[in-house]
Amino acid sequence: MYKKIVVTMALDHGISPETLAIAEALRADGGEIIGLHVYETPQGSVSAYLDADVVQAGYDKAQADLQAKVDGTANVTAVLIKGHSARGIIDYADANDVDCIVIGSHKPGRGRFLLGSTAARVVRHASCAVHVRRSID
Numbered sequence: 001m002y003k004k005i006v007v008t009m010a011l012d013h014g015i016s017p018e019t020l021a022i023a024e025a026l027r028a029d030g031g032e033i034i035g036l037h038v039y040e041t042p043q044g045s046v047s048a049y050l051d052a053d054v055v056q057a058g059y060d061k062a063q064a065d066l067q068a069k070v071d072g073t074a075n076v077t078a079v080l081i082k083g084h085s086a087r088g089i090i091d092y093a094d095a096n097d098v099d100c101i102v103i104g105s106h107k108p109g110r111g112r113f114l115l116g117s118t119a120a121r122v123v124r125h126a127s128c129a130v131h132v133r134r135s136i137d
Helices: 016-026 052-070 085-095 117-125
Strands: 002-008 027-039 076-082 100-105 129-134
Touching (some): 016 100, 027 052, 027 085, 052 076, 076 085, 085 117, 100 117
Parallel strands (some): 002 100, 027 076, 100 129
C-alpha cells in the first residue's frame, strides 16, 4: 500500500472516477491521494495572439473543473500545476515524495503497440511505482 498517491486528472476524459477508485484501493491507512492536473499554457506563436485575461480564464476554468472532479471524494486533494503534462507529473512526484502514480491511458489502436504518449513517458521516467488504467473506449 502507498502513503502518497498522485492520480493524474485529464479534465477532458471520463476515466478519472476509475483512476480515483484504483488509488483508493492502493492507499494505505492514513495515506493521501492528490488529484493532479497539469495545465499546459499556450506555447509558441499561439501565445502571441492570446490576451493574458483569456489565458487566466482558461486556468481558472481548469481549477474549477478539477475541483468538481474531486469534490465528494474522500482523502483527495486537488492540485493544479502549469507545465508539460508528462514532465510536470514526474517533477511533481519527485518534489513531493510521491510513492505511486495512477494514470489513465487510451486503448491503443490497430497500429499502436505503446501506451498513450503521456502515460508512456511517465512509466519510463518516474522514480516511483506507476499504475496504468487503460480505457476501454
